[in-house]
Amino acid sequence: HGTEEQKQTYLHKMTSGEWTGSMCLTEPHCGTDLGLMRTKAEPQADGTYKITGNKIFISAGEHDMTDNIIHLVLARLPDAPVGIKGVSLFIVPKFLVNKDGSLGARNGVYCGGLEHKMGIHGNATAQIVLDGAVGTMVGLPNKGMNGMFVMMNAARLGVGNQSLGLTEVAYQNALAYAKDRIQMRSLSGPKAKDLPADPIIVHPDVRKMLLTAKAYAEGGRAMSTYCSMLLEKEHSHPDEKVRKDSGEMLAMLTPIVKAFITDNGHISTNACMQVFGGHGFIKEWGMEQFVRDNRINMIYEGTNTIQSLDLLGRKILGNNGATLRKFGKLVGKLVEEEGVNEKMAEFITPIAILGDQMTKFTTEIGFKGFQNPDEVGAAAVDYLRVAGHLVFGYFWARMAQVALREIAAGNTDKFYLAKLQTARFYFAKLFPETTMLMRTARAGTKVLMDTDAALG
CATH class of the missing domain: 1.20.120 (Four Helix Bundle (Hemerythrin (Met), subunit A))
Incomplete structure (x- = not known):
């Protein structure tokens, strides 16, 4: 959706990891309903815009791991129509970028605070204050949702894979523990006669919990791999009909990847924590972190109810x-x-x-x-x-x-x-x-x- 100049200025360093980016969408009074947002963009004589407003829940919105952060910000023009049809998309870099690609002055975009979260503590979630920050428009006026949905759909596929990873790591840890931890005897008679009790993996319900995570991990991996193939076909297949059909199928499966895999991740990480018994609830074993880290996946990039409404x-x-x-x-x-x-x-x-x-x-x-x-x-x-x-x-x-x-x-x-x-x-x-x-x-x-x- 950007111009060639915008792509040349930003994409190479973002894909190399020299710069990172953020999606600045949510505001304190509105999450999914972006038509209610108030951040404003005032046109300037040089073709840029002055962006003013407040954003919250911005993942990786502020850090010092890279030299620059490229914020993609949704804001309203002064004459914008009411609601979702009056939203535009802007590039707002933390540091302005000179014509030769070097970094210029600090832009008016700041971290107003960090949210204290239940999980994903490895990724700072920032409150972002835009105080007359210089931005350039991406795409057409009042058509910002078109660009935003490219990011959002990619993020939804990514969130599904995030839960898939958590399901898998929880399963692997729980499986190893269940083979090692001894507790009670099998109801059908001792299985480890050289030990004072049997490993808990002999118990049917422990196996049920482990197999639940395994089945959801491997089913999710098959579906995600299929979606990756559809994405490749949508962008690269020589036949236009195949491109169109692949995009259509991927659009239908995207809310399922996001909601079904993350719901399953919730079921699976909780089950795997349960395998550890009381130890699962204690931080040193690491299992409770998988539960906490997965919980956000059912909420962000559009709650799972929003995904369900989108699908149906x-x-x-x-x-x-x-x-x-x-x-x-x-x-x-x-x-x-x-x-x-x-x-x-x-x-x-x-x-x-x-x-x-x-x-x-x-x-x-x-x-x-x-x-x-x-x-x-x-x-x-x-x-x-x-x-x-x-x-x-x-x-x-x-x-x-x-x-x-x-x-x-x-x-x-x-x-x-x-x-x-x-x-x-x-x-x-x-x-x-x-x-x-x-x-x-x-x-x-x-x-x-x-x-x-x-x-x-």
């Missing part, structure tokens, strides 16, 4: 389910390939059934939402988790397919047996959540909105 309202109902049907064709193709293979039945049957149910489920929610938009708000979070399981189920079925083929061909690598065992756990213990979620989504708005006495 914009990405699915917005085009009458066209993109969802395209993903349904991928599921249908796999079902066709493996539908008569008895060894694949435990993986194929659940996604085939849910694939069929999704059409009726989506249509029903859409019809109710047409009559009362609050119905979409009431169902959206449950709906996203159902969609998330359909996507994870598809990738887990594909992983099981590959594993079965490799084992049948004589491959004795335990990797494939482990995939198969984890897939069986996922479909038996996690995927059935979809039945409950569809029921709660169908419960509608009355039990939520007709509650003035309860919430009075």
